[in-house]
Amino acid sequence: MADKKVSFFQDFIKGLWQENPVLVLVLGTCPTLAVTNNGTNGLGMGLATTFVLIGSNLVISLISAIVPKKIRIPVYIVVIATFVTIIDMLMNAYAPVALYKALGIFIPLIVVNCIVLGRAEAFASKSGAFRSILDGAGMGLGFTLVLTSLGCIREFLTSGAIFEIKLIPGWTTDFLLASAAPGAFIIVGTLLAGMNYLNQRKAVKSGKLYIPPQGLDCRHCNICNSEKD
């Protein structure tokens, strides 16, 4: 990455599709599967995570120069936890009660969301403040996009509604599989397959073999390589 000049725009846009945290990096699947039983929850969770990503990316890019290598992970976790506590209190005060109740334990659990620590480790600790904010915003919005669409799909399959507005009036019996955890796995799997299919078809059209983005082999996390650093 270092020898390739990457534009600011690219930093932002890559999170939406090319390196989408859920569909390509397959990080943060816990909230992805757990809270997306309707569109509103998916949107709320996505925006909360976006806030944490932008905040922690910014702070970590600023302090990474002085953080001792040996304890960088605990320090990053403290930074992330601070932002998560802030968004938790903010949502408690200003978000609709139903949304705050529905997200419940998954807001504090953003601390251990792999995307946040993954971006801190792989991007923010090596990049400047501005690029880190863009990266956080892009990754966060990519996450929000997937969570919201997943929520809408599941909500529609469950009861024919989107954002709690019934589109098919006669649909009275809920299809519970889609709103339960197994349904979430099936739908995420289908989305992943669709994403890979599109990428492969694009690659074949331009006469190449589809190769996932470089540096994604052991994903962005190089925690297990820290001895070799």
Add this chain to the structure above:
Amino acid sequence: MNLKDNENLFVLGSFLALTSIISGVLLAVFSDVVAQPIAEAKLRNTNQSLEMILPAFDNQPSENVTEIDGVKFLGATKDGKLVAVAAEASAKGYSGPVEALIGIEPDGKIIAVLITKQTETPGLGTNVCERKTQKTVGNMFDKQEGLPPNKILDQFKGQTSDGNWKVKKDGGTIEYITGATITSRAVTAVVNRADSTFVKNKAKIIEALSKGGK
């Protein structure tokens, strides 16, 4: 001093401690800032539920409280007269406690039942507990008014508990939903307990709550 490659245990420990202290102080200040809005949101939420199940009142029922046998009674007064009581109680449901807010007239008749907290199975147990108006494309911009209906919760309206309510499956008179018997039982139990406690201790509760709680 090169912090980045430092391996001194003391330096590392102090660095981590310093980070935590900074974060702690920031959070303490921030929690002070949002303490007021959080309290307001909580109060708004309680009052919203109370307004749904009680007739018009002009005091703050959550400050006019008495507790008997584990049931909390909130008194709603208007012009200094007790108009209704809201009972807060909970019972064990299928997957956790079911908490209810029950509006009761001073003579013991139930006005309305609202489930405030539950973790029942979506699509089965929640059908017993949820009051929700279905928004459709046709009415999405209409203002929601009054209490959305729920077949199970509405059957208690206007009744007075004899302290012995049971669902039909257990030989009682209360309707239940097949597939959600345990939740129906929990809802029946919590309403039964709240209302019968009120009926038994009517004089005492009314006396305690009539002052309006100031």
